[in-house]
Amino acid sequence: MPEITYVEAVREALVEEMERDPAVFCMGEDIGAYGGAFKATDGLLARFGPGRVIDTPVSETGFVGAAAGAAHMGLRPVCEMQFMDFVSCAYSILTNYVATARYRAGLACPMVVRGPAGGYVRGGPFHSQNPEAAFLHTPGLKIACPATPSDAKGLLKAAIRDEDCVLFFEHKYLYRRARGAVPPGDHVVPLGRARLAREGRDLSIVTYAAGVWMALDAAERLERENGLSVEVLDLRTLLPLDDAAVVETVRRTNRVLVVHEDTATGGVAGEITARINELAFEWLDAPVRRVTAHDVPLPYAPALEDFALPQTDDIVRAARWLAAY
Amino acid sequence: MPEITYVEAVREALVEEMERDPAVFCMGEDIGAYGGAFKATDGLLARFGPGRVIDTPVSETGFVGAAAGAAHMGLRPVCEMQFMDFVSCAYSILTNYVATARYRAGLACPMVVRGPAGGYVRGGPFHSQNPEAAFLHTPGLKIACPATPSDAKGLLKAAIRDEDCVLFFEHKYLYRRARGAVPPGDHVVPLGRARLAREGRDLSIVTYAAGVWMALDAAERLERENGLSVEVLDLRTLLPLDDAAVVETVRRTNRVLVVHEDTATGGVAGEITARINELAFEWLDAPVRRVTAHDVPLPYAPALEDFALPQTDDIVRAARWLAAY
Amino acid sequence: MAATSAVTSPAAVPPGLTHDQLIELYYFMRLTRALEERLVNLYRQSKVVGGLYRSLGQEACAVGSAFALRREDVLAPLIRNLGSMLVKGATPLEVLRQYMAKGDSPTRGRELNIHFGDVERRNFIGQISHLGDMVPVMAGVTLAFRLRREPRVGLVYVGDGATSTGAFHEGINFAAVQRCPLVVVVENNRYAYSTPTERQCAARRLADKAAGYGVPGVRADGNDVLETFRVTREAVERARAGGGASLIELMTYRRAGHAEHDGQSYVPPGELEQWASTNDPIDRYTAALTGAFGIPAPTLAAVDERIRVELDRAVADAEASPPADPRDALRGVYAEPAEAPLLWFRALAEAGAPRASPGPRSAAHA
Amino acid sequence: MAATSAVTSPAAVPPGLTHDQLIELYYFMRLTRALEERLVNLYRQSKVVGGLYRSLGQEACAVGSAFALRREDVLAPLIRNLGSMLVKGATPLEVLRQYMAKGDSPTRGRELNIHFGDVERRNFIGQISHLGDMVPVMAGVTLAFRLRREPRVGLVYVGDGATSTGAFHEGINFAAVQRCPLVVVVENNRYAYSTPTERQCAARRLADKAAGYGVPGVRADGNDVLETFRVTREAVERARAGGGASLIELMTYRRAGHAEHDGQSYVPPGELEQWASTNDPIDRYTAALTGAFGIPAPTLAAVDERIRVELDRAVADAEASPPADPRDALRGVYAEPAEAPLLWFRALAEAGAPRASPGPRSAAHA
Numbered sequence A, B: 001m002p003e004i005t006y007v008e009a010v011r012e013a014l015v016e017e018m019e020r021d022p023a024v025f026c027m028g029e030d031i032g033a034y035g036g037a038f039k040a041t042d043g044l045l046a047r048f049g050p051g052r053v054i055d056t057p058v059s060e061t062g063f064v065g066a067a068a069g070a071a072h073m074g075l076r077p078v079c080e081m082q083f084m085d086f087v088s089c090a091y092s093i094l095t096n097y098v099a100t101a102r103y104r105a106g107l108a109c110p111m112v113v114r115g116p117a118g119g120y121v122r123g124g125p126f127h128s129q130n131p132e133a134a135f136l137h138t139p140g141l142k143i144a145c146p147a148t149p150s151d152a153k154g155l156l157k158a159a160i161r162d163e164d165c166v167l168f169f170e171h172k173y174l175y176r177r178a179r180g181a182v183p184p185g186d187h188v189v190p191l192g193r194a195r196l197a198r199e200g201r202d203l204s205i206v207t208y209a210a211g212v213w214m215a216l217d218a219a220e221r222l223e224r225e226n227g228l229s230v231e232v233l234d235l236r237t238l239l240p241l242d243d244a245a246v247v248e249t250v251r252r253t254n255r256v257l258v259v260h261e262d263t264a265t266g267g268v269a270g271e272i273t274a275r276i277n278e279l280a281f282e283w284l285d286a287p288v289r290r291v292t293a294h295d296v297p298l299p300y301a302p303a304l305e306d307f308a309l310p311q312t313d314d315i316v317r318a319a320r321w322l323a324a325y
Numbered sequence C, D: 001m002a003a004t005s006a007v008t009s010p011a012a013v014p015p016g017l018t019h020d021q022l023i024e025l026y027y028f029m030r031l032t033r034a035l036e037e038r039l040v041n042l043y044r045q046s047k048v049v050g051g052l053y054r055s056l057g058q059e060a061c062a063v064g065s066a067f068a069l070r071r072e073d074v075l076a077p078l079i080r081n082l083g084s085m086l087v088k089g090a091t092p093l094e095v096l097r098q099y100m101a102k103g104d105s106p107t108r109g110r111e112l113n114i115h116f117g118d119v120e121r122r123n124f125i126g127q128i129s130h131l132g133d134m135v136p137v138m139a140g141v142t143l144a145f146r147l148r149r150e151p152r153v154g155l156v157y158v159g160d161g162a163t164s165t166g167a168f169h170e171g172i173n174f175a176a177v178q179r180c181p182l183v184v185v186v187e188n189n190r191y192a193y194s195t196p197t198e199r200q201c202a203a204r205r206l207a208d209k210a211a212g213y214g215v216p217g218v219r220a221d222g223n224d225v226l227e228t229f230r231v232t233r234e235a236v237e238r239a240r241a242g243g244g245a246s247l248i249e250l251m252t253y254r255r256a257g258h259a260e261h262d263g264q265s266y267v268p269p270g271e272l273e274q275w276a277s278t279n280d281p282i283d284r285y286t287a288a289l290t291g292a293f294g295i296p297a298p299t300l301a302a303v304d305e306r307i308r309v310e311l312d313r314a315v316a317d318a319e320a321s322p323p324a325d326p327r328d329a330l331r332g333v334y335a336e337p338a339e340a341p342l343l344w345f346r347a348l349a350e351a352g353a354p355r356a357s358p359g360p361r362s363a364a365h366a
């Protein structure tokens, strides 16, 4: 299998889905001639023409709303946020109009809102956000957060084919740094199923997106330095959450660390902790603990950003503590 | 002490703070001559004039942003959302501009965004929302959710005096139904401190807003019908959360039910569960369990709304289960 | 604020309207008003669940503009546009069931009042409360028409108040720059809830917003159903011919308050009465029909009677409709899974339904 | 797109500008350009953390408009408005420290590039990235002036792209209807990132948006610093006199790409060169100064030299500045508590700081 980068995987998914289904089209700022701020849509305009690769005004509510309308009419829009930090500008129409369309009115709204999220890139408070938690709370939306090129491709294809709206958080740190094999052919990864990224017996790390890589690094160090066998569960989608996979890993290791890059309070880890309490409390030998960013807007200077964000070292330290509990 | 309604308590707080501090002023849709959709600002225009009670265009981003600017200049704006469902329209400017102002730029932004939230009133999906969880995840904001007239008044006064932005969720079911005594004089309830609404030994219900009343009803029934002694902790503010009070109740009863009206997934209960895990795991004799709304947009028809929302009966049933665990 | 000049010369009959269509316009305006009057009765009997929103005095705006659409064109109504939905084929029975939160209402009790649609057959779309959002949505509906080269048009209403929303701005700008076949009708009824238009926007005319988006903009007398029809048809056919989006400001007046509970104390004395007595759209049209168009009064009386019978039946049917099935609350959030999980505490119950008196009852004894 | 007609007649010198002020305008434009050139060097040496955004060819817009403000007036710059901040008293050293993420930068390393302000003393306000938001914020700043009857004015910039945001719309409408003393300057530099203005908005002129808000709107040559000054001062003084908000569209051209990484492959051939050679704002002003105004060339050369010395020192000082203190990351989210809690896993560490190579390193070996 040839190795490709994460951003190439995104592009491949878009190209293949647009080839497969003429209803699929892309909208966003500077996605046409420019190919997108991170070149995820590079070459799409030349290939599919301006009717299927549409440069929009700087209007996130405008084109996300337009995507909903087009979706009602049978198209399958894929919206790019130039940075996921700007999805906040479409927050109301996504949570109120799009998320409720099927429930309140039987309106189909198959669409994807995708774009780069995440930090570790010195982007400052408005080009580094992880806004997934703000949407976790909205029935009607789905949320995907791939960690690998293979999942970026496979989940994006599933998202485009899904009958409902999927928010698709790509991690910009991984765009060019994550490189890996992607199964050939029509590689689709179903939404709602976690991936066991590493098997272990002593402790589980439940995480997603960039957290997966730090968890794997930490697991390796913990094995080497402490002889600990650490399992890493990559959630892949947050809505729906794969409860079964979470419960299974808890039952196996009885100790769980939930890791995410987003801030602690109100982050996704809270929900995961609650589910573990509800579904697997008796299997816990220790409290579920979180390793997350500190509760601050993400600062820009390297020293500050590195301090605010969770690091591999933090996971190692937390895991040792939890293993010794 | 004279008894007043919850909405009267809100109005008293506004009037007293506007009397006390000429920098305090109100903005919102139809808050002037009309006195607000729920009459919370009734009489304020006549008393303070159009320079301090400003009817705005239908522009939540516009006037919330304007509040921030006015706050930078030393004023203390209080914005009314006609319904808290529309705070979503100011989501981006609140989470990106307002919440970060002090941190990124040393800009003071003392302001309040208040308005009616909550269901049980046949308001349908867009006049019943509980959007507090969407903001829990934003460092820089504070969140208050009073349950009683006394707290509505005291917390609103604290919010207006706070040096940062406070989102103030009033519960519209309680506006005219909750009636109670309010201490005379300058009654201020500090943000960040929970209230023990009922003492108990067997089990704790941690909740806020309308949930407090259902929890008290349930506690009474549980006492009467099952001889159970149930403690009810009214959080009052969600940001900051009163960890100490939560830990204390857990230590006392060793069993916790977290109750809120908002939907389950991604709701505030997840965060509370995580904190209990972190701070008081060893004191738990049973899993922390949630009683919340079902994960659906809130429907309008009485039979549907009642089914979707948590009810006193649900709390009773859940508490019996937990007590027997 | 004074009423605009009252009677339009009926000489300006748009070409291509048949005698039957003239009567149909009358029928839809009358039906709108009569249906709302029935709803007022039901509201007073507490049979309406929630608020009641009327379009009294604005019926010509909704009916005249929607009448300019073809069957395949898509309409996005707001709360004052009941008439437009009736033109598009919504039935009084559907409206009554919605307002009464019945289980067989178009939204099965999920949504209130006229928040419902039918994009599959009748081509109108269910609104949400958040003002402005329907504009970008309709920009997308009509973008789909343009991309697929379908000769279809979209029409979206906004109030004077809703023009202040960012969503309106982003939506109409998107439609303009993408040359979507969209007609944006701004229904200026002088108030947004209690806020008069001059405190909403400082523009001389809301139609002046059009230039800022590079689209044609006109202002017309929205209480003249034929003028409303004429200007809308012009915009609709321009859109259909590839001429892109446009904006129409219809001048009218909201006579019945924001909703039934609204006492309208903020309205200057005499204003309501003046509009009612000198500028009622149905009175004006009736005068034109029986005057210049020579339609005999009994013809119109027969229409009125037909409406009465129709509404008698609809009200009876709606009242007999069943309430919603509680468990249905969980269905249809997603295509997959088809039903949201029943939460654990409810599953503990023998029967799924909660007890008789739901909600935080004890609050009253705080 | 062709460059606009090149040289403005210097006859149109605004009254009240002294000889020294004419030189000051030159100084600020030159300083803007020279500072950005230093930043390009630092960027190429990887000493700039993050992206570099230039205003090459647009210096007259920022400098000419900000020069129309008084000290007590408040300015809200965007990323192309470095020049306006310098006019308001921001120093090159501050800018350099910001770009280099230094611990003693105005934001102590929390924010990047020219995202900083000083509302206490120098009256300019730190922007955020989300386009449009500064307009409502400045509506509120100027609302405060009006409510307190202070004779102060606010000026906010937006790009052609930012006019498409709902925040711009809601903010300018609020300012208009509330008669806030606010000047909204739309800097039309023909591109929003790669998107040309005609795909942003279908209006003939962005100034045409003014009528929709009921405010005066003018279009002016933004590459003519004196014309920019003149039209801005007119709007500023109208606002100060109680005349409310207004909109100014400044025509200019973004010659350096969205940011330094932008190869500008989307720009039609020859366009950049034409603007550089025939319509550079500094060239045009230099010609006016040495021509019609009779300022000797050595006077200007002395200004250039002064700038060189000033920047040499600033760059040296900035390079010597310390990095940010990691623990400072936790301070100042709220007034109270003054510091966010250190999370438990970090508290477990001997030292608070993470190891040398942070981030998800292993991703490369996926």
Ligand SMILES: Cc1ncc(C[n+]2csc(CCOP(=O)(O)OP(=O)(O)O)c2C)c(N)n1
Residues within 6 Å of the ligand: B029, B058, B059, B060, B082, B086, B089, C080, C129, C130, C131, C158, C159, C160, C161, C162, C163, C165, C189, C191, C192, C193, C254, C258
């Ligand atoms: C975004 C948003 N903010 C506030 C409201 C509350 N609200 C409902 S109707 C209304 C007034 C609408 O006025 P207008 O647009 O003129 O329509 P009209 O009722 O006059 O037909 C307001 C403020 C809302 N529905 N949406």
Ligand SMILES: Cc1ncc(C[n+]2csc(CCOP(=O)(O)OP(=O)(O)O)c2C)c(N)n1
Residues within 6 Å of the ligand: A029, A058, A059, A060, A082, A086, A089, D080, D129, D130, D131, D158, D159, D160, D161, D162, D163, D165, D189, D191, D192, D193, D254, D258
């Ligand atoms: C709400 C929002 N959406 C998207 C972006 C990403 N973005 C940054 S600059 C830019 C283009 C801005 O163009 P314009 O307003 O014309 O300003 P210019 O860069 O030309 O000065 C975009 C789309 C943003 N900053 N904010």
Ligand SMILES: [Mg+2]
Residues within 6 Å of the ligand: C159, C160, C161, C187, C188, C189, C190, C191, C192, C193, C254
């Ligand atoms: Mg109106």
Ligand SMILES: [Mg+2]
Residues within 6 Å of the ligand: D159, D160, D161, D187, D188, D189, D190, D191, D192, D193, D254
């Ligand atoms: Mg631009």
